[in-house]
Amino acid sequence: MDDLLCKALGQLLEDQCKPQLVRAIEGGESPAEFWGLLEESGFADALVGEEQGGAGLALRDVFELLELCGTYAMPVPFAETMVARALLARAGAHPPTGSIALACGTAVDKAGLRCAHVSFGRVADWALIQRPTEWLLLSIADAQAFPTIYPLDATLVWGPSALAAARHVPAALDVQVLQACVTAAKLAGALMSVFNRTLQYANERQQFGRPIGKFQAIQHQLSVLSEHAFAARTAAQIGCQASGCVPEILRVAVAKARTSEAALEVAALAHSIHGAIGFTEEFDLQLFTRRLHEWRQTAGSEGYWQSELGKMLVNLGPGLTLDTVRAASDPD
Amino acid sequence: MSALNSLTLTAIPSEDEALRVPIREFLTQKMKDVPACVRARSWSGCDMNFSRELGRRGWLGLTLPKEYGGGGRSPFARYVLVEELLNWGAPVGSHWVADRQSAPLILKYGTEAQKQFYIPPICRGESFFCIGMSEPNAGSDLANVRTRATKTEQGWLLNGQKIWTTNAHNCHYMIALVRTSGTADDRHRGLSQIIVDLNLPGVTVRPIRDQSGDVHFCEVFFENVQLASDALIGAEGRGWEQVTAELAFERSGPERLYSSIVLFDEWLAFIRSEPGNTPESVRLAGRILAQIAPLRALCIAVTGKLAQGGSPVVEAALVKDLGTAVEQLIPAAIANDLYCRDTQAVPFELLLTLNYVTQVAPCFSLRGGARDILRGMIARGLGLR
Numbered sequence: 001m002d003d004l005l006c007k008a009l010g011q012l013l014e015d016q017c018k019p020q021l022v023r024a025i026e027g028g029e030s031p032a033e034f035w036g037l038l039e040e041s042g043f044a045d046a047l048v049g050e051e052q053g054g055a056g057l058a059l060r061d062v063f064e065l066l067e068l069c070g071t072y073a074m075p076v077p078f079a080e081t082m083v084a085r086a087l088l089a090r091a092g093a094h095p096p097t098g099s100i101a102l103a104c105g106t107a108v109d110k111a112g113l114r115c116a117h118v119s120f121g122r123v124a125d126w127a128l129i130q131r132p133t134e135w136l137l138l139s140i141a142d143a144q145a146f147p148t149i150y151p152l153d154a155t156l157v158w159g160p161s162a163l164a165a166a167r168h169v170p171a172a173l174d175v176q177v178l179q180a181c182v183t184a185a186k187l188a189g190a191l192m193s194v195f196n197r198t199l200q201y202a203n204e205r206q207q208f209g210r211p212i213g214k215f216q217a218i219q220h221q222l223s224v225l226s227e228h229a230f231a232a233r234t235a236a237q238i239g240c241q242a243s244g245c246v247p248e249i250l251r252v253a254v255a256k257a258r259t260s261e262a263a264l265e266v267a268a269l270a271h272s273i274h275g276a277i278g279f280t281e282e283f284d285l286q287l288f289t290r291r292l293h294e295w296r297q298t299a300g301s302e303g304y305w306q307s308e309l310g311k312m313l314v315n316l317g318p319g320l321t322l323d324t325v326r327a328a329s330d331p332d
Numbered sequence: 333m334s335a336l337n338s339l340t341l342t343a344i345p346s347e348d349e350a351l352r353v354p355i356r357e358f359l360t361q362k363m364k365d366v367p368a369c370v371r372a373r374s375w376s377g378c379d380m381n382f383s384r385e386l387g388r389r390g391w392l393g394l395t396l397p398k399e400y401g402g403g404g405r406s407p408f409a410r411y412v413l414v415e416e417l418l419n420w421g422a423p424v425g426s427h428w429v430a431d432r433q434s435a436p437l438i439l440k441y442g443t444e445a446q447k448q449f450y451i452p453p454i455c456r457g458e459s460f461f462c463i464g465m466s467e468p469n470a471g472s473d474l475a476n477v478r479t480r481a482t483k484t485e486q487g488w489l490l491n492g493q494k495i496w497t498t499n500a501h502n503c504h505y506m507i508a509l510v511r512t513s514g515t516a517d518d519r520h521r522g523l524s525q526i527i528v529d530l531n532l533p534g535v536t537v538r539p540i541r542d543q544s545g546d547v548h549f550c551e552v553f554f555e556n557v558q559l560a561s562d563a564l565i566g567a568e569g570r571g572w573e574q575v576t577a578e579l580a581f582e583r584s585g586p587e588r589l590y591s592s593i594v595l596f597d598e599w600l601a602f603i604r605s606e607p608g609n610t611p612e613s614v615r616l617a618g619r620i621l622a623q624i625a626p627l628r629a630l631c632i633a634v635t636g637k638l639a640q641g642g643s644p645v646v647e648a649a650l651v652k653d654l655g656t657a658v659e660q661l662i663p664a665a666i667a668n669d670l671y672c673r674d675t676q677a678v679p680f681e682l683l684l685t686l687n688y689v690t691q692v693a694p695c696f697s698l699r700g701g702a703r704d705i706l707r708g709m710i711a712r713g714l715g716l717r
Contacts, residue, residue, distance in 0.1 A: 199714060219711035226710060227654050230339065234633075235626035237341050257622035303615060304623075310618030313606050321597055321621065322419040328625040329632075331343045 006064045009043055010071075016071040019284045025075040026151045031123045035076055035099055044078065047245045047256070054089065059247060060332055063185055063240040067233075070189025070295070073287045075152055077101045077120035079182045083126045086245035093137070093169045098125030101140070104176040104299070105132065112159040113138075119171030119179070119298050121145065121154030130175035137167040150294050172246050179299035181239045184255035190238035190291045191259070191266050195229040197285055198222065198270045201278075219274060225269040232262035241332040253309040254328045260302035262295040263292040285316070335677035339647055341629055342636040350407040355413055358389070359420040368598040369685040371421025375587050376548050376692070378502050379423035380457075386424075387457030392431050396439060400447055401455035403702070407639045411586065411632065418590040419597075425499055425548070430454045433581045434507055437525075441566030441574060450505070464494040464508030464528070464552065465575070471496075472705050475519040475572065479554065480508045481526055487561035488512075488526060490534075490554045493675050497650070498699065500550035501539045506530055511565075523571035526563045544691035577643050582700050584634040584648035588655035589627050591696050592662035595689045596620060598682050599666045607677045613669050620665070623658045627651065646713030650704040656697040663689040 016037055025031050038044060046062050048054020062082065069079040080102050085095035103115040113136075115121070115129060120144060129136040137321035142162035145154040160164075202213030202222060212218050239255025242248060267289040271278045278285045296302070313324050335697060360384075364369060370377065385490040386392050394410045396402025403409070417424050435454045438446055453459035470476040479492025494500075506528045514522030530537060535556035539547040568576045602608035603617060630651050666686055670678050697703045712716055 135598045169701050197715075202716065213716045216708070219714075219716050220704065220707040222714060222716065223653070223707035223710035225649050226714060230650060231623075231626050231630065231654055234339070234341070234629050235622070238626060238629060241341070253618070254622050257618065258626055261619075261622070302619075306618035306622060307611065307615040308618065309621050310614035310616065313600070313617050313621055314609065314614055317486075317604065320602065321593065321600060321624075322415065324621065325625050325628055328621070329629040331341045 005043075005046070006068070007040070009065055009068050012037070012041055013068055013072040013074065021286055022073050022248045022287050023077050025123060028151075031076045031099075038076070038078055039097070045085060047082050048089045048095065049086075052089040054086070059083070059181075059240050059242040059245050063237050066182055066185035066240065067189040067192075067236070070186030070191075070291070071193050073190060073193070073291050074186075075123065079186055080120065082181070083178055083182055083245060087172050088128070088137070088169060090245060091169050091172060093133075093167060096126055096137070098194055100124060100126045100128050100137075102179040102182075102299075103127045104130045104173050104174070104179065111137050111157055112163050113157070114194075117148045117153055118156050119150075119183075119294075120152050121148075123152050127156060128169075128175060130171070133171070135169040135171045135175065137169060138162065139165070158274040163242050173249070176299050177247060177249050177252050180256040180305065181252045183295045183298045184239045184252070184259040187259035187263055187292065187295050188233040190288050190295065191229040191232050191262055194266055194270045194285070194288045194292065195225055195271075198225060198273050201274055209263070212273070221269050221273055225266055225273075228262040228265045228269075232259040232266075235259055238329055239307050243332050250309070250312055250324070250328050253305045253312065256300060256304035257302045257309055260296040260300075260305070263296040264302075267292045333383075338637075339630060339633040342633045344408045344412060344632060345406070348406055348412055350694070351405075351409050351412045352416060352472045355391070355416045359416060359422060363422060366421070368421070368681050369592055369688050370423075372592075372594040372598075372685050372688050373420050373423065373425075373546070374418055374591065374594065375424050375428050376498075376546065377421075377423035378425040378499065380426050380460075381504075382423050383427040383457035383460075385457070387426070387455060392427055392457050393435055393451065393455035394431075396435055396451060396455060400439070401452035402435075408632075411635045412465075415586045415590070418586055419593055421594040426460050426502055427457055428587075429463055429499065429503075430459060430461035432585065433463070433578050434505075436581060437507065437529075437574065437699065438565060440577075441525075443562070446527075446562065446565065459505065460503040460646070461505045461507060462497050462500045462503040462530075464497055464500075464506040464510075464565065466496045468495055472702050474509070474575070475523070476516050477507065477509055477523060481510045481524065481559065481563075483512070484558070486558060488559040488563055490526070490557040490559055492554050494552040494554075496540075496549045497552050498549050499545070500530065500537050500552050503530060506552065507565065509575055509692055512568055512571075520572040522569055523575075524568050525565045525571045525574050526559060527565050528554070528559065530565065532559070542692070542695070544688055546692070548593065550614050553688055569629055576645065578655050579701065580643045580645045580648045582648075583652040583706075584631060584638070584644065586628070586631055588652045588700070589624060589631060589658065591656075591659040592689050592693070595653070595666065595685050596662050598685050599670070602679060602682055611668075612671070616665055616669055620658065620662060623654075623661070627655050627658065631655070646710060649701070649709040649713075652700065653697075653703060653706045653710070656703070659696045660693045663693050687702060 045054035050056035066079040081100045084100040088095040101120040103118045143156040235258035393402035398404040481488040512524040534555045536553040538551045603613045
């Protein structure tokens, strides 16, 4: 990874993606101004080929950029837009300006095309949608949007006339795999944020006359928390190991299964250590632990990806598990 | 947090990865008729002849300099070798400790004469070592060591007792952590490492049977054992620092990840058969794989740090704590999976292997440093202590 790029995006987000911005956009404010800053930075085209005007980086080079989107609980689909633009450009479809949400799980009925619980569906400009044999790119402005479980998400319905305007793109892979890859990287960032915040809190919060981090029980909880965070971050890096912009499903399955598993453990430990203040609205921890739960579910929970991974392993036929472990964990 | 942050995905260099081919060819032949419940013993299983054969093939002391009979290869080469040996369930227990940490320790701290005397036979698979750390009153509290070596005109006079010494009954030498000055109240100060020839008069080795019925650890008694002055390894009084550095080698290897892998592969073969395949078992297989793959990547990252001459003690503690958790999850989850169904369909060998691994599993998170000690070390690495 180009360290300078990473530092530049990190600084931009440190300055601009503050907790009050995350709260405001979650509360219904327009993300347009914030998105404008991101667009101006040029990072959204990092994965797009150089001949198409991008930076031509590989997925494995941008892991830390994707991770930063989780580190700052970014309330717009920036990581998703990065990979979607690259894949659209690769397919010869000129990527649109604006943000792109990823959508799997669609149904077609008389009303048109319905995508339930689209992650970032409320705040994105476009949706890249998985259909049985192809991708559709649709403008979210043309859809009817219904609130769903999470404030940044929406259930989107495109009527027949809107659907006629869809751009059809050959599918390079299942959108769910792409979303799982990106979400695992963002989970890594959010896990590390929760870890760092909890470590800091344990060093500052005094009880019984000393910082609670001096108590062995708290130290061991933090050790376990760090173990999960680091193992999950490694898994997320594995998920992004690809020399182009198309992730490998075996690695993605490892990444999403492990990060989702860690999300639950880390959120629980962080709240346990923080006590009551940690789950108040005004304390920032919740911005990150709520993301851990949301993203754990996005594009399939750990159980879904464990089953997928299990099928891949079982269907391989005789041979050592080691060879599958190597295929998943050796860097590209 | 800097120590942990610096762990990044590391590729095994291709010249080291290439070693996998001849090793696998050898192991495919060697292990094909060995039943799973024997292979499951892996680095607890001892076969002197097997160790010598590895020595003849140049696969012992792989990272040690050629001038002492070693292979002159990188830690990555040894990683590849060990990963294969463990996954095939090869009986590597005889030479394990000597190859993993005693020879590197002698290379690092020994005099030229000590290196020339001890290392070549280790590389030939003829000289086996054990580690004398724990004592009846010094387990996790290792600094409470009371075994004492007193300076005499001829060298050192050794008195005391070690316990839980893995494989002492099959070894020629012990590298023991002993007190050479002060008292137990002096804690880390006044400790030294000495090499004890276990055939000397005054040494008594008494094997202890474990709950699986195997004998792998021992009590070792020292009664006025006269040692020469060159029994001391490294600097007098620096035993604690030396032992701590050694622990990075002891804790970060793939043996902290693959202790149950023979059982997992045996179970997987059943899950791949029609009577064995259930949605729950497929999901469990994926759950284990999702835990092992990133840990292997971390293991290799730590190997990379060792290759650069670092001593990644905190990182090694993290890998070991997580790795042994997977090692213990495997028999527990497989038992639950298999005994959810009519066990008549389950191969007897699989149940036997499961029973063995279930019984030895408690030691996975004890040997090489108990879970709570490791978590304390991680907490120190996080700056909490």
